[in-house]
Amino acid sequence: MLPLRRFAGACRRRGLAGIAPGAPREAADAVVVGAGVVGLAVARALAMAGREVVVVEAAPSFGTGTSSRNSEVIHAGIYYPPGSLKASLCVRGREMLYKYCAEREIPHKQLGKLIVATGVAETAKLDMLLKNAKENGVDDLQMMEGSEAMEMEPELRCLKALLSPRTGIVDSHSFMLSLLADAENLGTAISYNTTVTNGYIGDEGLELHISESKALENHSVGSPVSPQLILFPKLLINSAGLSAAPLAKRFHGLNQVFVPPAYYARGCYFTLSQTKSPFSHLIYPLPEDGGIGVHVTLDLNGVVRFGPDVEWIDGGKDVTSCFLSRFDYSVNPTRCSKFYPVIRKYFPNLKDDSLEPSYSGIRPKLSGPGQPPSDFVIQGEDIHGVPGLVNLFGIESPGLTSSLAIAEYIVSRYLR
Ligand SMILES: Cc1cc2nc3c(=O)[nH]c(=O)nc-3n(C[C@H](O)[C@H](O)[C@H](O)COP(=O)(O)OP(=O)(O)OC[C@H]3O[C@@H](n4cnc5c(N)ncnc54)[C@H](O)[C@@H]3O)c2cc1C
Ligand SMILES: *[C@@H]1O[C@H](CO)[C@@H](O)[C@H](O)[C@H]1NC(C)=O
Numbered sequence: 265m266l267p268l269r270r271f272a273g274a275c276r277r278r279g280l281a282g283i284a285p286g287a288p289r290e291a292a293d294a295v296v297v298g299a300g301v302v303g304l305a306v307a308r309a310l311a312m313a314g315r316e317v318v319v320v321e322a323a324p325s326f327g328t329g330t331s332s333r334n335s336e337v338i339h340a341g342i343y344y345p346p347g348s349l350k351a352s353l354c355v356r357g358r359e360m361l362y363k364y365c366a367e368r369e370i371p372h373k374q375l376g377k378l379i380v381a382t383g384v385a386e387t388a389k390l391d392m393l394l395k396n397a398k399e400n401g402v403d404d405l406q407m408m409e410g411s412e413a414m415e416m417e418p419e420l421r422c423l424k425a426l427l428s429p430r431t432g433i434v435d436s437h438s439f440m441l442s443l444l445a446d447a448e449n450l451g452t453a454i455s456y457n458t459t460v461t462n463g464y465i466g467d468e469g470l471e472l473h474i475s476e477s478k479a480l481e482n483h484s485v486g487s488p489v490s491p492q493l494i495l496f497p498k499l500l501i502n503s504a505g506l507s508a509a510p511l512a513k514r515f516h517g518l519n520q521v522f523v524p525p526a527y528y529a530r531g532c533y534f535t536l537s538q539t540k541s542p543f544s545h546l547i548y549p550l551p552e553d554g555g556i557g558v559h560v561t562l563d564l565n566g567v568v569r570f571g572p573d574v575e576w577i578d579g580g581k582d583v584t585s586c587f588l589s590r591f592d593y594s595v596n597p598t599r600c601s602k603f604y605p606v607i608r609k610y611f612p613n614l615k616d617d618s619l620e621p622s623y624s625g626i627r628p629k630l631s632g633p634g635q636p637p638s639d640f641v642i643q644g645e646d647i648h649g650v651p652g653l654v655n656l657f658g659i660e661s662p663g664l665t666s667s668l669a670i671a672e673y674i675v676s677r678y679l680r
């Protein structure tokens with residue numbers, strides 16, 4: 265207890281800087297790696313379950329990864345295969361999220377969304393989506409004739425549309441801030457600028473090697489990292505997002521057949537340089553390989569964005585860079601040439617030169633180009649046999665929507 269408190273106190277005050285060299289060894293109760301929306305939701309849920317939680321985050325603040333580089337859409341749960349974790353955790357998470365946002369006055373809006381068919385061949389796909397959604401328990405979708413949808417959205421052109429009234433948007437930063445405050449009020453300590461570099465699974469349980477992120481800055485590929493702190497957690501949640509699989513590859517003693525290959529798909533957004541939004545609903549074309557199509561998203565300030573597209577990228581061989589989030593998030597302005605024709609299928613009045621590069625996010629994928637989409641992977645002792653270890657892989661969309669349900673799932677399954 266005491267060493268952990270000391271560690272936690274030190275982390276809170278000044279990161280790991282105050283810990284002397286010589287790699288002190290400390291016991292810990294629950295350690296969460298990664299302070300993205302999922303890590304924070306899990307930390308909060310563990311703290312609510314009475315656990316003593318430490319969150320270790322490589323970056324200088326929370327939510328600087330995928331959690332602040334997404335569409336901020338509260339998904340209804342339409343697309344995912346029935347019976348999948350994505351389907352069940354999205355539907356459950358969405359309701360938990362609406363309730364939480366209402367209780368905490370977190371900015372959000374249930375705008376509703378239209379999935380649109382612009383070609384004859386596409387209308388059958390809308391029927392398939394409607395059926396799929398029903399199997400997922402999403403039974404409030406309404407099929408509409410194009411004329412009806414175009415009456416709701418005068419700038420829209422489509423043959424048929426599926427209205428999802430329960431889709432919305434949320435201010436993800438406010439949401440994360442609230443999760444963090446809940447966790448901290450329950451005694452959770454968060455250590456920024458702190459990277460987990462390795463794990464060892466032995467007879468004494470889990471052993472976690474931790475360093476200040478700064479110490480890894482000039483680390484050369486392949487050379488060993490000497491830890492500045494070694495923790496022995498009873499429970500370890502690997503919620504490192506894009507780095508979760510590369511990190512699990514460094515958990516020595518974990519049977520590596522359980523660590524899936526990691527693929528990365530960047531998605532770029534372009535904003536519409538016009539002040540008034542042409543749409544009041546979110547507008548989605550039909551899904552494409554790797555994503556759910558270049559859609560219209562609105563944020564709570566009324567900014568209109570188109571995206572994200574899908575660009576498969578190399579994750580890089582250097583694990584340390586991955587832990588330090590050195591991904592290429594730049595938006596190549598020339599990619600917008602691909603946006604105009606697809607957007608004009610449903611928004612013909614889109615003017616030339618009206619799209620401006622915005623931000624990008626990277627999807628942590630478990631299947632590559634052309635392969636079928638994969639499900640969220642949440643592995644505990646029941647799967648890999650290591651007591652106290654929970655790995656979260658492939659938490660791409662709808663991870664934001666599902667975050668509270670993912671946390672609930674972990675607590676209900678892996679705490680005894
Ligand atoms: C383009 C795009 C659009 C999306 N749109 C939506 C949407 O509209 N709705 C929705 O529900 N979902 C959406 N998602 C998915 C959603 O954003 C993610 O599922 C969610 O943010 C994942 O959160 P996370 O906490 O798992 O990961 P992250 O936010 O990536 O957090 C992981 C954290 O771990 C830290 N870390 C990494 N390695 C280490 C280490 N070794 N030691 C310590 N810390 C480490 C990182 O610094 C990071 O802060 C979208 C995703 C993308 C890419
Ligand atoms: C984290 O590191 C950055 C610079 O790399 C520094 O500005 C910041 O103060 C540090 N934060 C903490 C909590 O130590």
Ligand SMILES: *[C@@H]1O[C@H](CO)[C@@H](O)[C@H](O)[C@H]1NC(C)=O
Nearest residue numbers: 476477478479480481482483
């Ligand atoms: C890393 O290298 C840069 C440039 O050579 C240097 O300025 C910086 O101080 C180094 N950082 C550490 C932690 O050694």
